Amino acid sequence: MSAPSSGEAIDPTTLTVGVLGGTGNQGKGLALRWAAAGIRVIVGSRAAERAENSAQEYRDATGVDHIIGGHNAHCATEADVVLAAVPWESHAETLTGLREELKGKILIDCVNPIGFDKKGPYPLPVEEGSAAQQAEQLLPETRVTAAFHNVSAVLLSDMSQPQVDCDVLVLGDDREATDVVRALADAIPGVRGVYGGRLRNAYQVECLTANLIAINRRYKVHAGIKITDLD
Amino acid sequence: MSAPSSGEAIDPTTLTVGVLGGTGNQGKGLALRWAAAGIRVIVGSRAAERAENSAQEYRDATGVDHIIGGHNAHCATEADVVLAAVPWESHAETLTGLREELKGKILIDCVNPIGFDKKGPYPLPVEEGSAAQQAEQLLPETRVTAAFHNVSAVLLSDMSQPQVDCDVLVLGDDREATDVVRALADAIPGVRGVYGGRLRNAYQVECLTANLIAINRRYKVHAGIKITDLD
Numbered sequence: 364m365s366a367p368s369s370g371e372a373i374d375p376t377t378l379t380v381g382v383l384g385g386t387g388n389q390g391k392g393l394a395l396r397w398a399a400a401g402i403r404v405i406v407g408s409r410a411a412e413r414a415e416n417s418a419q420e421y422r423d424a425t426g427v428d429h430i431i432g433g434h435n436a437h438c439a440t441e442a443d444v445v446l447a448a449v450p451w452e453s454h455a456e457t458l459t460g461l462r463e464e465l466k467g468k469i470l471i472d473c474v475n476p477i478g479f480d481k482k483g484p485y486p487l488p489v490e491e492g493s494a495a496q497q498a499e500q501l502l503p504e505t506r507v508t509a510a511f512h513n514v515s516a517v518l519l520s521d522m523s524q525p526q527v528d529c530d531v532l533v534l535g536d537d538r539e540a541t542d543v544v545r546a547l548a549d550a551i552p553g554v555r556g557v558y559g560g561r562l563r564n565a566y567q568v569e570c571l572t573a574n575l576i577a578i579n580r581r582y583k584v585h586a587g588i589k590i591t592d593l594d
Numbered sequence: 595m596s597a598p599s600s601g602e603a604i605d606p607t608t609l610t611v612g613v614l615g616g617t618g619n620q621g622k623g624l625a626l627r628w629a630a631a632g633i634r635v636i637v638g639s640r641a642a643e644r645a646e647n648s649a650q651e652y653r654d655a656t657g658v659d660h661i662i663g664g665h666n667a668h669c670a671t672e673a674d675v676v677l678a679a680v681p682w683e684s685h686a687e688t689l690t691g692l693r694e695e696l697k698g699k700i701l702i703d704c705v706n707p708i709g710f711d712k713k714g715p716y717p718l719p720v721e722e723g724s725a726a727q728q729a730e731q732l733l734p735e736t737r738v739t740a741a742f743h744n745v746s747a748v749l750l751s752d753m754s755q756p757q758v759d760c761d762v763l764v765l766g767d768d769r770e771a772t773d774v775v776r777a778l779a780d781a782i783p784g785v786r787g788v789y790g791g792r793l794r795n796a797y798q799v800e801c802l803t804a805n806l807i808a809i810n811r812r813y814k815v816h817a818g819i820k821i822t823d824l825d
């Protein structure tokens with residue numbers, strides 16, 4: 364289906380969401396939560412067999428059958444909305460290889476350009492400004508948004524927890540697209556999708572994950588963020 | 595006084611805090627809240643008279659007399675801990691001019707390197723990595739921390755509100771210094787100081803204010819952040 368126009372109520376269960384890098388931690392957590400919320404999910408991977416193995420694991424974990432696996436290209440072709448949850452190192456290459464498949468679709472970029480050394484996490488410079496802006500440059504005919512950077516993969520993947528209490532900042536210059544992505548955030552119990560600015564403000568949201576990792580290490584938690592004064 | 599060592603209870607009311615740029619919005623809000631919490635405050639400005647005028651206004655607003663005003667150099671000399679709340683445009687120049695006065699002191703940098711155009715706020719590139727890292731390079735003998743970027747000046751300055759509910763991320767490589775700054779955050783009713791990582795992770799916290807401004811515009815609020823899973 365095509366994305367609804369702004370102002371219409373958005374029913375995320377009418378969407379099929381593809382998860383590129385769906386065998387990784389962040390992709391897994393979101394695939395599980397979306398599937399449990401009644402959304403069809405296609406787990407994508409560079410290797411179709413790995414994707415199908417993960418999809419089987421996620422079907423077992425959620426008890427639903429609307430999670431299938433496939434090659435990234437299949438995932439991008441069949442989905443209405445596509446999440447890029449690949450490592451930063453393979454971000455540009457993966458997206459470049461899917462330019463045709465992603466034409467006209469909503470892409471959600473959740474990639475964090477951060478590095479690690481013995482002192483912990485730190486932001487990596489990105490020539491295009493941010494991972495999301497790199498996606499925008501590589502995919503001029505795709506509706507690029509950025510979201511789900513700061514939500515804990517550990518908490519998402521722990522299906523014994525009925526909800527994940529945090530906000531998801533959704534960035535993008537296409538109002539309809541950010542409304543769809545906010546609805547996909549709201550579909551996860553406990554999560555609230557909050558418009559967080561234009562795509563040119565994505566870098567600091569992507570890299571804030573480094574601060575959350577520092578907080579996790581200091582306080583032994585799985586930190587996320589909430590926006591105050593919004594209730 | 596010298597900063598207490600890590601582990602000792604920190605009583606912020608034993609400190610004198612200088613606020614460089616204390617006549618601006620963020621400096622005003624923090625000066626008011628700290629003074630109301632029993633902390634001695636010196637409002638600094640490039641013009642001593644302007645600083646004293648603001649100090650008089652803040653004394654009237656809080657009903658306490660331990661807020662005085664003076665030239666930035668006087669402010670930096672007399673204070674134990676110094677907040678840099680100057681515009682990004684004058685950040686480097688102001689700090690360079692106070693190198694001697696700031697030796698050995700804890701500096702709290704709350705400056706946001708963001709610009710504005712007709713599309714709203716956006717992050718400005720900083721050669722040193724962040725405003726805080728610029729301060730660190732300009733002031734090699736000062737204990738530089740970064741904090742108070744994401745707390746609303748409007749809410750801080752509205753003394754009819756008994757508290758400001760948000761977290762303040764405190765960044766720095768000097769554990770004692772970040773503990774002192776966290777205590778200064780905790781001194782404001784409703785605010786919680788949270789260690790937020792090393793100084794090299796300051797840029798994204800500084801620029802997250804651009805996202806909060808975008809949120810303020812969309813939702814007509816005075817947004818701040820809270821860290822989840824920390825309670």
